[in-house]
Amino acid sequence: xxxxxxxxxxxxxxxxxxxxxxxxxxxxxxxxxxxxxxxxxxxxxxxxxxxxxxxxxxxxxxxxxxxxxxxxxxxxxxxxxxxxxxxxxxxxxxxxxxxxxxxxxxxxxxxxxxxxxxxxxxxxxxxxxxxxxxxxxxxxxxxxxxxxxxxxxxxxxxxxxxxxxxxxxxxxxxxxxxxxxxxxxxxxxxxxxxxxxxxxx
Amino acid sequence: xxxxxxxxxxxxxxxxxxxxxxxxxxxxxxxxxxxxxxxxxxxxxxxxxxxxxxxxxxxxxxxxxxxxxxxxxxxxxxxxxxxxxxxxxxxxxxxxxxxxxxxxxxxxxxxxxxxxxxxxxxxxxxxxxxxxxxxxxxxxxxxxxxxxxxxxxxxxxxxxxxxxxxxxxxxxxxxxxxxxxxxxxxxxxxxxxxxxxxxxx
Numbered sequence: 001x002x003x004x005x006x007x008x009x010x011x012x013x014x015x016x017x018x019x020x021x022x023x024x025x026x027x028x029x030x031x032x033x034x035x036x037x038x039x040x041x042x043x044x045x046x047x048x049x050x051x052x053x054x055x056x057x058x059x060x061x062x063x064x065x066x067x068x069x070x071x072x073x074x075x076x077x078x079x080x081x082x083x084x085x086x087x088x089x090x091x092x093x094x095x096x097x098x099x100x101x102x103x104x105x106x107x108x109x110x111x112x113x114x115x116x117x118x119x120x121x122x123x124x125x126x127x128x129x130x131x132x133x134x135x136x137x138x139x140x141x142x143x144x145x146x147x148x149x150x151x152x153x154x155x156x157x158x159x160x161x162x163x164x165x166x167x168x169x170x171x172x173x174x175x176x177x178x179x180x181x182x183x184x185x186x187x188x189x190x191x192x193x194x195x196x197x198x199x200x201x
Numbered sequence: 202x203x204x205x206x207x208x209x210x211x212x213x214x215x216x217x218x219x220x221x222x223x224x225x226x227x228x229x230x231x232x233x234x235x236x237x238x239x240x241x242x243x244x245x246x247x248x249x250x251x252x253x254x255x256x257x258x259x260x261x262x263x264x265x266x267x268x269x270x271x272x273x274x275x276x277x278x279x280x281x282x283x284x285x286x287x288x289x290x291x292x293x294x295x296x297x298x299x300x301x302x303x304x305x306x307x308x309x310x311x312x313x314x315x316x317x318x319x320x321x322x323x324x325x326x327x328x329x330x331x332x333x334x335x336x337x338x339x340x341x342x343x344x345x346x347x348x349x350x351x352x353x354x355x356x357x358x359x360x361x362x363x364x365x366x367x368x369x370x371x372x373x374x375x376x377x378x379x380x381x382x383x384x385x386x387x388x389x390x391x392x393x394x395x396x397x398x399x400x401x402x
Contacts, residue, residue: 014251052244054214090253090301090305092352096298097250102290106289146349150292
């Protein structure tokens with residue numbers, strides 16, 4: 001009997017049960033069917049403020065803010081095997097909610113690079129896999145590009161390998177995610193394979 | 202006639218590097234008696250994130266009541282809009298993204314309702330300026346913010362060729378900008394360029 005694989009999906013969409021959350025739900029369903037324990041977090045329902053830029057964590061390694069993100073980051077760092085981050089594209093990048101969550105990870109960056117109390121081994125990084133899910137109304141092939149550097153940076157910061165994306169653009173033309181020819185089946189399969197691949201790591 | 206400059210200081214850190222750079226630009230502009238400047242500090246304003254409700258596509262007003270009620274009008278009236286934001290995790294800080302996501306109202310007005318954002322006689326007269334600072338010294342650290350900034354200025358009727366950039370990397374701790382070799386000079390030159398361009402139109 002092996003340990004249960006834990007997957008956390010974080011939605012940065014303010015729009016409940018919209019295209020992005022449906023894409024995330026389908027990814028999580030694929031993972032659940034493959035045997036993972038899943039948890040979904042809706043950022044817009046949490047109480048948190050974004051980074052204040054005070055740099056106190058550069059001295060202490062601890063964020064001066066104490067709110068719902070305190071526990072969320074603790075979970076991500078201690079008990080999540082596969083992390084899934086989902087956001088629609090607003091004005092050519094992820095939503096402000098998701099960016100607000102990401103900016104708060106500065107304390108981890110400080111622990112790693114300034115006060116040097118934290119580091120992730122290569123083995124740890126290989127055993128922590130992360131995926132980015134995104135939707136966009138625009139039918140442009142470059143609509144997700146500006147999000148990738150931030151996603152890469154947050155996954156690096158949290159000690160997760162950037163394992164893949166599920167991207168669905170052109171949703172204005174497709175009439176939403178259910179009209180997209182492949183996004184939902186792609187999300188289900190990628191979620192399922194994420195767990196199967198993790199099991200043999 | 203007078204020229205109105207509307208500036209947003211998006212950094213959560215008061216009087217840090219991006220706000221100092223902004224202040225240099227505004228101070229230089231104010232030397233001209235025909236110029237009126239206003240600085241809005243986003244960290245002190247009540248601006249909630251876009252809910253993604255899309256009601257502005259029908260009603261032409263935002264469903265949220267907060268400080269943006271007045272700021273939307275100021276954005277339409279100003280001759281030059283300045284957005285100053287630091288780079289956090291490879292993109293503009295989330296406070297800036299909150300403002301930009303809320304500019305969805307103008308996108309709806311322009312592309313869904315086909316109404317003018319600015320009156321015809323004002324189109325092509327306005328200028329935009331993006332001021333940014335980054336702790337990292339990579340020259341590509343600002344790249345992922347550019348599509349977002351272009352999107353913001355585009356929906357408020359400021360075209361790419363009317364948008365200017367003042368970008369200073371390798372300034373991290375508070376006050377680092379003060380010892381930068383020529384940031385202040387760049388800021389003053391930018392102010393002069395913008396004012397003379399506005400006056401020539």
